[in-house]
Amino acid sequence: MSxxxxxxxxxxxxxxxxxxxxxxxxxxxxxxxxxxxxxxxGEEWSREDLAVRVASLWRYQEVLPVRHEENAISxxxxxxxxxxxxxxxRKLKMRNLFIKDGSLNPTGxxxxxxxxxxxxxxxxxxxxxxxxxSAGNAAGAMAAYAAKAGMKxxxxxx
Ligand SMILES: [Zn+2]
Numbered sequence: 001m002s003x004x005x006x007x008x009x010x011x012x013x014x015x016x017x018x019x020x021x022x023x024x025x026x027x028x029x030x031x032x033x034x035x036x037x038x039x040x041x042g043e044e045w046s047r048e049d050l051a052v053r054v055a056s057l058w059r060y061q062e063v064l065p066v067r068h069e070e071n072a073i074s075x076x077x078x079x080x081x082x083x084x085x086x087x088x089x090r091k092l093k094m095r096n097l098f099i100k101d102g103s104l105n106p107t108g109x110x111x112x113x114x115x116x117x118x119x120x121x122x123x124x125x126x127x128x129x130x131x132x133x134s135a136g137n138a139a140g141a142m143a144a145y146a147a148k149a150g151m152k153x154x155x156x157x158x
Contacts, residue, residue, distance in 0.1 A: 003041045003062045007032040018065070021125045034065045055079045057113055064117060071124035073149045075106035077116045107144050109137040119145035128152065 007016040011030035016022055022032055041062045053059035057078025066072050082098040089097030102110030115138060122130060131154040132142045139155040146153035 107141040111141040115141035
């Protein structure tokens with residue numbers, strides 16, 4: 001169950017109701033950030049709980065904005081491998097350097113993670129049509145998740 005509490009402007013810190021549809025901060029035009037009750041999550045979560053959960057980003061449901069599982073639009077995103085980067089690690093004097101391979105996400109990029117969540121939450125809030133400006137990867141991810149959700153998608157590319 002999501003521990004989402006409210007939205008907060010990334011610039012002016014004004015707070016907004018999390019279960020209403022918003023775009024940018026009405027006061028200053030900057031993006032809104034999802035905020036969570038992390039104290040509650042810390043009290044209720046354990047490493048053992050995570051070990052037996054589904055192998056996708058949905059395993060972190062408490063710190064994701066989707067409140068009801070039926071609104072989770074999934075194409076199998078997340079849980080991509082960490083690759084050891086020994087040579088780069090030596091060059092940077094880092095003994096345990098790993099690189100997350102986001103290319104194994106269903107849309108071929110890490111953008112699948114964010115757009116999966118954005119489309120799922122949009123569905124939960126009753127949205128039927130979405131739009132995005134993109135140079136490529138984000139548009140592909142949004143289109144894929146919107147299609148899965150049955151939403152109309154519009155993409156604007158430079
Ligand atoms: Zn603001």
